[in-house]
Amino acid sequence: MTTTESRPANPGRHPGLAGRPGRRPRFNSAYLFIAPSVILIAVFIAEPILQTGWMSLHDWTIGEATHKFVGLANYTALYHDSRFWNALRVTVVYTVFVSLGQVLLGLAVASRLRKTTWYSSLLRTAYFFPFIASLIVVGIIWKFLLDPQVGLVDAWLTDLGISPPNWLQSPSLALPTVIVVGIWKNAGFAMIVLLAGMQQVPAFLYEAATIDGAGAWKRFRHVTLPALRPALLFTTLIATITGLQLFDLVYAMTGGGPIFHTESVVMYLYEKGFVEFQMGYASAISWVLFVIILAISAVQLRVSRYRDVD
């Protein structure tokens, strides 16, 4: 006995009426639903990007009535500006080390705190707490902690018989110190994202790996890491984008010093645009940074492309 499935009759639909005028398409309301977001993006993101692009082609000083069109002169000047290249080097070094550091530290902590126990919740909160604090506040607090005269860190080191260095005034130590603070601040975010990813890994995969004789490291390498690839890509991408926009932390901790050793691209942009009022030049800097972030993000997405084999 065979049965055939028949599609239930749809009294409202006649095959011949599909696509005819008079029937309201569904996508009209969809556009209306996304309109508020599109408007916000257009006004607060798209328009400023285009506006700064326009300003970067002019000798644009805040407050002047007219602005002379100079074409690519700002970009040419930027190419020959050694201070810009120094700022870019500082920014890239910070981004690389903080991204790697926070992801690795976040991964290590997430692995250790994966099992829910009476203390793991407390520790997860403790590790995540720095992430929710404002960057400026974190910078100011760490500046005081590391102060050679009144700081707690130097006081403890002195009590231990260690002569503390001048963390934020040493050209060789200032940037590494800012990097360490950046890792401490952001590792909690990576931990939470990776922890959530780890908890999605089916238990049977670990059971199967154990049966096959895989030890802890092999289970981590061949089960956990592949499953975490999307989460790792996400945290790395966010860390990279955030790192390239470094401003708050160095503004609060070092002001870009000593001798520009911690001056980031955004700090230089701020100096040019809002202290010296050279908005055209600052706009050129912002566009270069925008292109760099776009390129790096595209490369990361490309290199880390993930195919679902299930």
Place this chain on the structure above:
Amino acid sequence: MPFSHRRAAAALAAVSAAALLAAGCGSAGSGGGTSSGGVVHLSMLTGFTGPDEPSYQALIKEFNATHPKIQVTMTVEPWATVGLKLPTSWATGQGPDLATPSSDPGSIFNYIKTNSALALDPAVGTGANQIDSAAFPSSVKSAFTVGGKLYAVPANLATLALYYNKDMFTKAGITGPPATEAEFIADAKKLTLSSGGKVSQYGLSLADNNTIQMWPILEWMSGGNIIGSNNCASISDPASVAALTQWRQLVSQDHISPIGQSGADADTLFASRKAAMEINGPWAAAGYRSAGINLGIAEVPVGSAGPVTLASTVPLMIERTTPHPVQAEQFLAWYTSKTAQTKFSQISGFPPARTDLGSAVASNPTVSVFASALPYARLYLAGQPNATQIDTDVYVPLIQEITRGANVQSSADSAAKQINALTGCKSG
């Protein structure tokens, strides 16, 4: 494309365009004077957020009480906020009637360049409602005169003096503040104490960034300078290099002061009794006394080039398109009058911004120290349109480099090249 799809896309584009247009239209300005019932209301924006704010408010209150037809309201914001808001608001004619654009007197150049500030010459004179600019210290008048026109009056005027901790001096067996540069150096060394290889007390608290500049005074004491009268750099001249070398050695090898302090760090170091001396302005006195320091204030020691110290003044300007220029000028005339300046000096501890009030403030021991330095006080980078850039991009990095071991002559030569590029110096 189906017709309805095209219509939806067109509607979306229209809404987005409308939003962009709406965003592009500025909102109504928040500043600008108003007039009601025959009373003119003037708005004034300043950056006096420190402990001296009440002094300015008291002056405004007195003006309002004595001028019922003109009422001034002073709004206070951090200097960085003033610097962000004022240029665009004045350029669009929607800013406050009066403002102090920055704590840096060189900031007036930007507002003159953008034609945002009112020239005050029509209001200058010795009459009752006129600005008596002849009474301003010559360096101040010169700093605020551009192209032969006066664009600002001094909102305040300060000189730097030597603050010292009397208890530390007594403990070190030093009977009084240093009077000469040689005594200054000797005292700084004697007052620098170490314990366990770490400095426990510094002889002097010097700042090199984000501060009212102290290092120029150390150069001027020995005849050095940063920019000469020919608008060319003199930072690499023998006198300047000798002075920088001497003080670099004192800081980095004799450890009389920490390296790399900001102004706030230097103040904190002195206030927390970790430094015996500091060069600072009159605004600091009240805070140090509140910190319980047995405070002494003396004139900056005299070097081989004669008495010298740094003067600091904040420009107070009128918006060019203010609807009430006459009333705004009247306010400036009163603000810089003998009466107002005497009162301000007594309340704030600042010396008066006039050179003809010596006896009126002599009775105040704090004010008299700062006021007595006026005749030989020099403005830092006076008259330089690129003063901010010269300071942050050249001078501060120079001091930071040499105190961290860089060769003084070569660093000064490099700084001189950068300064000349910024000043447009044609020779050297």
